[in-house]
Amino acid sequence: xxxxxxxxxxxxxxxxxxxxxxxxxxxxxxxxxxxxxxxxxxxxxxxxxxxxxxxxxxxxxxxxxxxxxxxxxxxxxxxxxxxxxxxxxxxxxxxxxxxxxxxxxxxxxxxxxxxxxxxxxxxxxxxxxxxxxxxxxxxxxxxxxxxxxxxxxxxxxxxxxxxxxxxxxxxxxxxxxxxxxxxxxxxxxxxxxxxxxxxxxxxxxxxxxxxxxxxxxxxxxxxxxxxxxxxxxxxxxxxxxxxxxxxxxxxxxxxxxxxxxxxxxxxxxxxxxxxxxxxxxxxxxxxxxxxxxxxxxxxxxxxxxxxxxxxxxxxxxxxxxxxxxxxx
Amino acid sequence: xxxxxxxxxxxxxxxxxxxxxxxxxxxxxxxxxxxxxxxxxxxxxxxxxxxxxxxxxxxxxxxxxxxxxxxxxxxxxxxxxxxxxxxxxxxxxxxxxxxxxxxxxxxxxxxxxxxxxxxxxxxxxxxxxxxxxxxxxxxxxxxxxxxxxxxxxxxxxxxxxxxxxxxxxxxxxxxxxxxxxxxxxxxxxxxxxxxxxxxxxxxxxxxxxxxxxxxxxxxxxxxxxxxxxxxxxxxxxxxxxxxxxxxxxxxxxxxxxxxxxxxxxxxxxxxxxxxxxxxxxxxxxxxxxxxxxxxxxxxxxxxxxxxxxxxxxxxxxxxxxxxxxxxx
Numbered sequence: 001x002x003x004x005x006x007x008x009x010x011x012x013x014x015x016x017x018x019x020x021x022x023x024x025x026x027x028x029x030x031x032x033x034x035x036x037x038x039x040x041x042x043x044x045x046x047x048x049x050x051x052x053x054x055x056x057x058x059x060x061x062x063x064x065x066x067x068x069x070x071x072x073x074x075x076x077x078x079x080x081x082x083x084x085x086x087x088x089x090x091x092x093x094x095x096x097x098x099x100x101x102x103x104x105x106x107x108x109x110x111x112x113x114x115x116x117x118x119x120x121x122x123x124x125x126x127x128x129x130x131x132x133x134x135x136x137x138x139x140x141x142x143x144x145x146x147x148x149x150x151x152x153x154x155x156x157x158x159x160x161x162x163x164x165x166x167x168x169x170x171x172x173x174x175x176x177x178x179x180x181x182x183x184x185x186x187x188x189x190x191x192x193x194x195x196x197x198x199x200x201x202x203x204x205x206x207x208x209x210x211x212x213x214x215x216x217x218x219x220x221x222x223x224x225x226x227x228x229x230x231x232x233x234x235x236x237x238x239x240x241x242x243x244x245x246x247x248x249x250x251x252x253x254x255x256x257x258x259x260x261x262x263x264x265x266x267x268x269x270x271x272x273x274x275x276x277x278x279x280x281x282x283x284x285x286x287x288x289x290x291x292x293x294x295x296x297x298x299x300x301x302x303x304x305x306x307x308x309x310x311x312x313x314x315x316x317x318x319x320x321x322x323x324x325x326x327x328x
Numbered sequence: 329x330x331x332x333x334x335x336x337x338x339x340x341x342x343x344x345x346x347x348x349x350x351x352x353x354x355x356x357x358x359x360x361x362x363x364x365x366x367x368x369x370x371x372x373x374x375x376x377x378x379x380x381x382x383x384x385x386x387x388x389x390x391x392x393x394x395x396x397x398x399x400x401x402x403x404x405x406x407x408x409x410x411x412x413x414x415x416x417x418x419x420x421x422x423x424x425x426x427x428x429x430x431x432x433x434x435x436x437x438x439x440x441x442x443x444x445x446x447x448x449x450x451x452x453x454x455x456x457x458x459x460x461x462x463x464x465x466x467x468x469x470x471x472x473x474x475x476x477x478x479x480x481x482x483x484x485x486x487x488x489x490x491x492x493x494x495x496x497x498x499x500x501x502x503x504x505x506x507x508x509x510x511x512x513x514x515x516x517x518x519x520x521x522x523x524x525x526x527x528x529x530x531x532x533x534x535x536x537x538x539x540x541x542x543x544x545x546x547x548x549x550x551x552x553x554x555x556x557x558x559x560x561x562x563x564x565x566x567x568x569x570x571x572x573x574x575x576x577x578x579x580x581x582x583x584x585x586x587x588x589x590x591x592x593x594x595x596x597x598x599x600x601x602x603x604x605x606x607x608x609x610x611x612x613x614x615x616x617x618x619x620x621x622x623x624x625x626x627x628x629x630x631x632x633x634x635x636x637x638x639x640x641x642x643x644x645x646x647x648x649x650x651x652x653x654x655x656x
Contacts, residue, residue, distance in 0.1 A: 211578070217555035218578070220548055227545035250539070250546070250585050257581025263598035270591035 001038040002328030004128035007031065007319040008110035009117040009166040010190060010283040010292040012236075012244070013251050014175075014229040016208050016260060018162065022226030023176040025183070025233065026117075026166040029190055029316035033108035033121035034326060035084075037091075037129035040101040046084050048106040080112065082154045083119045084126055090146040091130030100134055111312065113198045115284025120163035123150040124323045132325060143323055144168035144180070170322030172236060186239035188318040189296040191277065193268040193304040196311030199287020204260050211258060221254050228254070245279025245294050252281030260286030264309035269293075271310070275303035329366040330656030332456035335359065335647040336438035337445040337494040338518060338611040338620040340564075340572070341579050342503075342557040344536050344588060346490065350554030351504040353511070353561065354445075354494040357518055357644035361436035361449035362654060363412075365419075365457035370429040374412050376436075408440065411447045412454055414478040419458030422474060428462055439640065441526045443612025448491030451478040452651045460653060471651055472496035472508070498650030500564060514567035516646040517624040519605065521596040521632040524639035527615020532588050539586060549582050556582070573607025573622050580609035588614030592637035597621075599638070603631035 007028040014024025084104055092098050104126065110118035124147040131138050138146070147164035165180040166173045172185035211218035228251050235243040252269055255261055261269075265282045272280035272293035277300040280293035293300050304313035335356040342352025412432055420426050432454065438446035452475040459466050466474070475492035493508040494501045500513035539546035556579050563571040580597055583589055589597075593610045600608035600621035605628040608621035621628050632641035 215555070215559065215578075217552040217559070220552045220555070221582070224545040224548045224552070227543070227548070231543065231545070249587065250543075253581055253583075253585025253587075253589075254549070255581075256584050257578050259577065259581075261581075263595075263602060266594045266598060267591075270594060274591060 001036060002129045002132040003034055003036040003326040004125045004132065004323060005032040005034040005326050006121040006124035006128070006167045006323040007170060007321070008033070008121050009163055010192065010290070012172065012188070012292070013232045013247065014225060015284055016205070016255065016258060017222045017225035017229070018160065018175055019205060019208070020212070020222050021177055022222065023174055023229045024162060025172055025174055025229055025236070026162050027172045027185065027188060027190075028166050028170040028319035028322060029116070029192070030319045031109050031116070031314070031316045033106065033110055033118060033125050035122060035125040035129045036105040037126065037133040038103040039133055040103050042099065042101040044085070044088055044102055044104065046081060046104045046106070048080060080106070080119065080122065083123050083150055086150040086153050087123045087126035087147070088130060090127055090150055091134065094127070094131050094138060094142070094146060095134040095136040097134055102130060102133070111194055114194050115198065115289040116192070117163040117167055119154070120147060120151060120167045123147040124164060124168045128323045128325065129328075132328065140168050140322060168323045171318065171320045174233065183233060183236060185236045185318060186241065188241070188244070189294055190316045190318065191272065191293045191295050191300040191304065192314055192316055193272070193291045193293070193307070193310045194312040195264040195268065195288055195290075195309050197264070197288035199260070199262070199285050199289060201285040204285045204287050208258050208260065218258065221257055225251060225254050241278055241294060245277070248279030248281045248292075248294070249273070255282055255286060262286065262288050264288065265291055268304060268307055268310050271303040271307040272300045275299040329364060330457045330460040331362055331364040331654040332453045332460065332651060333360040333362040333654050334449040334452035334456070334495045334651040335498060335649070336361070336449050337491055338520065338618070340500065340516070340620070341560045341575065342553060343612055344533070344583065344586060344614075345550045345553035345557070346488065346503060347533060347536070348540070348550050349505055350550065351502055351557045352490060353500055353502055353557055353564070354490050355500045355513065355516060355518075356494050356498040356647035356650060357444070357520070358647045359437050359444070359642070359644045361434065361438055361446060361453050363450060363453035363457045364433040365454065365461040366431040367461055368429040368431050370427065372413070372416055372430055372432065374409060374432045374434070376408060376434040408434070408447065408450065410482045411451050411478055414481050415451045415454035415475070416458060418455050418474040418478055419462065422455070422459050422466060422470070423462040423464040425462055430458060430461070439522055442522050443526065443617040444520070445491040445495055447482070448475060448479060448495045451475040452492060452496045456651045456653065460656065468496050468650065496651045499646065499648045502561065511561060511564060513564045513646060514569065516569070516572075517622055518644045518646065519600065519621045519623050519628040519632065520618055520642055520644055521600070521621070521635065521638045522618045522640040523592040523596065523616055523637050525592070525616035527588070527590070527613050527617060529613040532613045532615050536586050536588065546586065549585055553579060553582050569606055569622060573605070576607030576609045576620075576622070577601070583610055583614060590614065590616050592616065593619055596632060596635055596638050599631040599635040600628045603627040
């Protein structure tokens, strides 16, 4: 029996613009999904616990066709189970053990469907746990590649490498097209606010595309986000946290211009800024979900806890480990 | 005794970027300042009533040095009185009557210090009323020029021609540097929300300048606002209100990126959008003050009335008259 875990992520800079070839910088956060894999004779049994901060438990046995009785949208459960199914397929292929059976247990502190990369973390941790359980040790590069294949299969070929690479490698990473690399970063005192919702990623991406196709100034705005990312990399290398915050603020405004912010996201962003946070922006597709701010003091967390529309607020340091074996 | 009135204004597009040579489109709104001028033997007596929607009355006699006891910042009263003093100087010069004395009465429905161009309206109306009272009829072009001189004197050479030209001419106007002209526009169903505050215009303009000097992407953002204005002129000519709203939303996001929005401005902008307003943006220097939205239905007005932080909400049609004589 092997337990592995992998972190969630936030976008420090560059979401949406990354779709058009601009660079982006996601950062792994110290909020993890753990996957335990134990060999069994055949088949697959998946048990999922605490898949979101709101808390729910799934007992799901794929020998049975009954859907568990839980208070979350089926599509989320379907999605989570789909990621595990595909991760196990990758494990079997990597270990050349097409018939290997597993009991898989998932525990995650990463809110599901909040844009924090929970599915990528589950995929990476499941691949690490499953292959180790079969006595095979993969390089991080191979785990990242296979985790990406998992997401890409589940997401019908639309996945970005950002989440899986970031979750596997940890730290701040730079994504530009298919080119992914870790970059230098100081410790970053993330504070995250979550409105409990999620935007429609497909519709949000399509909305940006329409604006960009229609208006040169929207295309320029996408390019300006890329320029922010390039300046942001310099600020990370220089460990200039104040400037990183300023760039996050600017990035958020440009995302707002592109139509992907929302009332609650802006409300949380302002709570963070007014509380003295060094910078605040939405993270991910937008339309709802999470904001990320930087604040070493307790002020932003407190402000978010008292902000109407903020369902959960928590701190998360920059994670520098990526996927790792916890036991076994 | 002659009474003249002149409208306030909102920026449909382009504030801040206009400082750097980009075009901007302010629009006159059906919310007016009235000035009554009556000859007297010598000197000047100024009475101001209802200088803001919040309501206060100033009785101010410039033969006396006593400051009236009113519940508004002295700087606002000083400013309002300064505009009238300078407007009367313009009247005396235009009518070649250096010793003309006046009783001046001001009534305004334009909130003072809210970025709605109350001082420009007072200046234009005072020049029209004062010259007519002396039997002189100025062209609108001359009133606009003299009203600009009033603002420029009071504002130590820092005034823009936008407010005075717009208030004098009425309608939608295009400002680019010193070039000002009326442009075609359909009727626009403005709804305005006012948070009761005002940003520090000098600090906000300086903040944009610093960003623009430091970051190419900020300079690009300023240029993108200019591009929005140019598209906005086409949308006005085509009477495409939906697109005008979309462009206002984009413009607001870019202003947010430049650091000139605020928590209450964003809160009002989202109230308008969520209520079905066709577009919403801050108007003027930002940091506090007013937002402007477009909505033919009552929904945006109602939403703003129930939005925390919104002190006043009101409708205003596009004013097409500009300065006009009301009586006398």
